[in-house]
Amino acid sequence: MNDIIRHIKSQISQVTKDALQNMEINGKDTEEFKSALQGDIEIEIPKEKAHGDFSINTAMKMTKILKNSPVNIAKALTAAMNFDGTYIEKCEIAGPGFINFYLSEAWLYDGLKLIDQKGDDFGRIDIGGGKKVMVEFVSANPTGPMHMGNARGGALGDGIASVLEHAGYDVTREFYINDAGAQIEKFGKSLEARYMQIYKGEEGFDFPEDGYQGNDIRVHAKNYSDANGDCLVDLSSEERKQKLVDYALPINIANLKRDLEKYRINYDVWFKESTIHANGEVAETIELLKKSGLTYEKDDALWLKTTEFGSEKDEVLIRANGIPTYFAVDIAYHRNKFEMRGFDKVINIWGADHHGHVARMEGAMDAIGCDSSKLKVVIMQLVRLIKDGDIARMSKRTGEMITLSDLIDEIGVDAARFFFNLRQAGSHLEFDMDLAVAQNNDNPVFYVQYAHARICSILRTLAEEGITLKDISDIDLSLLKTNEETDLIIKLNSFPQEIEAAANSLEPSKLTRYLLDLAALFHSFYNSCRVKGEDEDLMQARMTLISLTRTVIRNTMAILKIDAPEKM
Numbered sequence: 001m002n003d004i005i006r007h008i009k010s011q012i013s014q015v016t017k018d019a020l021q022n023m024e025i026n027g028k029d030t031e032e033f034k035s036a037l038q039g040d041i042e043i044e045i046p047k048e049k050a051h052g053d054f055s056i057n058t059a060m061k062m063t064k065i066l067k068n069s070p071v072n073i074a075k076a077l078t079a080a081m082n083f084d085g086t087y088i089e090k091c092e093i094a095g096p097g098f099i100n101f102y103l104s105e106a107w108l109y110d111g112l113k114l115i116d117q118k119g120d121d122f123g124r125i126d127i128g129g130g131k132k133v134m135v136e137f138v139s140a141n142p143t144g145p146m147h148m149g150n151a152r153g154g155a156l157g158d159g160i161a162s163v164l165e166h167a168g169y170d171v172t173r174e175f176y177i178n179d180a181g182a183q184i185e186k187f188g189k190s191l192e193a194r195y196m197q198i199y200k201g202e203e204g205f206d207f208p209e210d211g212y213q214g215n216d217i218r219v220h221a222k223n224y225s226d227a228n229g230d231c232l233v234d235l236s237s238e239e240r241k242q243k244l245v246d247y248a249l250p251i252n253i254a255n256l257k258r259d260l261e262k263y264r265i266n267y268d269v270w271f272k273e274s275t276i277h278a279n280g281e282v283a284e285t286i287e288l289l290k291k292s293g294l295t296y297e298k299d300d301a302l303w304l305k306t307t308e309f310g311s312e313k314d315e316v317l318i319r320a321n322g323i324p325t326y327f328a329v330d331i332a333y334h335r336n337k338f339e340m341r342g343f344d345k346v347i348n349i350w351g352a353d354h355h356g357h358v359a360r361m362e363g364a365m366d367a368i369g370c371d372s373s374k375l376k377v378v379i380m381q382l383v384r385l386i387k388d389g390d391i392a393r394m395s396k397r398t399g400e401m402i403t404l405s406d407l408i409d410e411i412g413v414d415a416a417r418f419f420f421n422l423r424q425a426g427s428h429l430e431f432d433m434d435l436a437v438a439q440n441n442d443n444p445v446f447y448v449q450y451a452h453a454r455i456c457s458i459l460r461t462l463a464e465e466g467i468t469l470k471d472i473s474d475i476d477l478s479l480l481k482t483n484e485e486t487d488l489i490i491k492l493n494s495f496p497q498e499i500e501a502a503a504n505s506l507e508p509s510k511l512t513r514y515l516l517d518l519a520a521l522f523h524s525f526y527n528s529c530r531v532k533g534e535d536e537d538l539m540q541a542r543m544t545l546i547s548l549t550r551t552v553i554r555n556t557m558a559i560l561k562i563d564a565p566e567k568m
Contacts, residue, residue: 002118002125003496004111009054011086012101013041016058016077023080025073027066036065052092052100059097070097108486109477111493115548116472123495123555127503128169134337135161137349138260139176142252143187144214146259146404148383149351152429154404155420156380157349158265159508162559167503172343174269175256176333179249180277181326186211188241191248194221195240199230220248259405264413264561276332281340282324285332285368286317292367309363311356327357331364338370347506348377349425355379378506380425387433411436414562418445421508421560444516448553449565451519455550456566458531459543467532469543479541484525488545491521492552499559508560515556522549 001007017037020028027033046055059074066073074097081091087107092100115122137157140150158173165171178184190211197205198221211217224232224247232240253270260267276282286302289295294305300320304327307314317328337346350357358379362372385392385402392402407416415436422444423429441447459469480489495514502510531542554564 001114002122003500004107004114004493005497006125006500008087008103008107009043011088012043012054012056015081015083015086015088016041016056016099018082019077019080020058020062023073023076025066025068025076027068030065032065033062036062046100051094051098053103054101055094056099056101057097059093059099063097073097074099105478105481108489108493109480112477112489112544112548113472115492115551116544119551120555120558122551123499123559124166124168125496125499126168127500128164128167130168130170131344132172132342133164133169133345133347134172134174134341134343135164135347135349136174136176136337137161138265139178140256141183142177142179142249142256143183143190143212144216144252146256148385148402148404148407148431149380151263151404151407151416152383152420153349153351153380154260154263154265155417156378156425156508159417159421159511159560160347160349160378160506162561163499163502163506163508163511166499166559169345169503172269173265173267174271175260175267177253177270177272179253179272180274181329184245184249185241187249188245190217191221191244192237192241194218195225195232195244198222198225199233216252220244220251224248259403259408262408262413263404264417271333273329273333276329276336281336282329282332285335286324286328288335288368289317289331289364294367304364304367306360306363310359311363315360327360327364330361331368334361334365334375335368335370338365338374344374346375348375350377350379352379352381376506378425381428383420383429383431385431385433389434392433414449415443415445417560417562418448418512421512424507424509444512445562446568448515448519448557449563450568451522452550452553452557452564453566453568454526455522455546455553458546459550460566462532462543467539467543469547470540472544475540475544476537477541477544479538480545482529484521484528485542485545488518488521488525488549491518492548495552495556498556511556511560515553518549518553518556522546522553 020033020037041056041058042061044055044057046052059077060070062073063070071093074093078091078093078099083089087103087110088101089104090102092102094100118124135157137160138146138150138153140146146154161171161173186208189208193205193207193211194217197207221244224244232243235243257270289304290302294308295317296303296305301316302318303314304317305314315327316325318324334346337343354377358377361377362375365372365375411433419431419436420429435443436445437443439446441450462468480486491514498510498514502508525545529542531539531546533539534542557564
């Protein structure tokens with residue numbers, strides 16, 4: 001057993017299904033009733049404690065099938081329930097037919113024993129069953145440094161990947177390198193202009209109107225010139241651009257890897273776009289699209305009928321000059337994920353400006369025989385950076401922007417990863433840089449880390465006085481009875497459920513919220529319940545409780561790759 005709450009829900013489900021079969025009420029012999037027995041029992045946690053620990057609405061769902069009132073069904077159902085061998089102590093009928101279950105306190109303490117037994121592995125579950133999942137995220141244009149959007153995408157994508165790993169999936173993290181196409185052409189033109197301006201002056205060689213204005217382009221050109229002189233001046237433009245791209249692109253990719261590793265992100269695969277051009281997969285994919293009957297020619301270009309997938313207009317696959325569009329290459333890349341590499345599920349983290357691209361890509365997948373239901377796109381909204389109370393301006397056009405590396409240097413990795421996962425991906429995020437470095441409880445990452453450090457301090461102080469924690473089998477956990485203690489225990493036991501919810505929703509923000517709630521419950525316990533100075537048995541029980549709280553905080557922060565300091 002990895003999750004005591006899942007175990008209890010399983011008990012409630014089985015008790016309910018057994019009672020449905022055994023209850024004394026008419027209409028149980030219909031095929032519709034027998035079919036309902038095979039379905040899931042919906043189990044919820046009541047909002048108010050007075051309404052029990054768990055609740056089901058089965059009686060109301062069976063009303064039409066059994067042609068009886070929900071209250072009568074609930075009465076017959078509860079009369080037939082047998083709680084032997086379960087944590088269920090009693091049940092009550094409430095309202096129009098809800099059945100509320102009340103548990104014995106034993107589940108709380110058995111849950112603590114489970115946390116102690118699992119240790120660093122507590123929270124790991126197996127809803128994934130080893131299915132192969134790829135999470136592709138960041139995939140920043142390699143023509144320049146990473147910006148704030150990449151910073152949010154990195155924390156979000158890596159968080160999703162970690163959550164899925166803890167939920168039992170076989171996860172691959174992938175970075176897609178756009179090393180071909182229009183962006184690289186623009187990169188080459190920009191490098192060429194800055195290089196030639198070194199020898200001909202800015203008036204002597206025009207910079208492309210849509211070129212990359214960032215200072216990094218000037219640095220590349222100068223470094224190449226310093227090392228190689230004017231050897232490119234007399235070459236053709238195409239040769240010159242290629243030489244400069246061949247020089248600068250590997251440097252940029254190495255910088256991307258360096259910055260992402262600094263951000264605690266390590267990819268399993270760095271996949272180059274040029275690969276699927278060279279091996280013919282782009283051409284093969286376009287042929288598959290032609291065979292689907294969804295393409296046509298117009299203005300010397302090849303088009304895909306994306307209006308049939310919900311788009312406002314059809315999209316070009318191959319331009320009049322014979323060059324495939326980014327869309328065509330992206331379809332081939334996704335085909336590679338499903339067909340060539342056999343992923344059961346593919347998750348993409350895209351910016352809000354790609355929202356309209358989702359339906360087109362899903363339609364294209366179905367058109368080439370890939371199951372679009374296996375593709376999940378997480379749309380990530382924009383980040384607004386706040387510093388000194390004002391919006392920090394950044395512009396790709398002028399090259400003036402706050403990079404991922406700058407951000408980490410200023411606020412640290414822990415704050416960046418925590419703050420970027422504070423909100424759901426689809427919510428706009430205001431990132432307060434001043435708050436992120438504040439050393440007080442208003443800073444959410446400080447608040448959580450301080451809870452962990454405070455627990456370490458308590459246990460360290462006790463150890464220095466010769467008071468060590470006994471084996472859990474020798475501790476009377478039933479002494480933990482105050483509201484502050486039981487609230488904290490319930491929260492600790494719910495951790496695997498939080499992992500499941502985060503994995504199913506692809507929302508690591510559920511874990512930052514869990515950490516904040518858990519830290520608040522610990523601080524409430526700390527302010528109300530003394531550890532040292534109580535009698536020996538109660539002190540040992542409370543030492544156990546805070547030690548296991550430390551374990552769960554540490555495990556949760558490890559998923560998000562945030563440090564859990566022992567001293568602050």
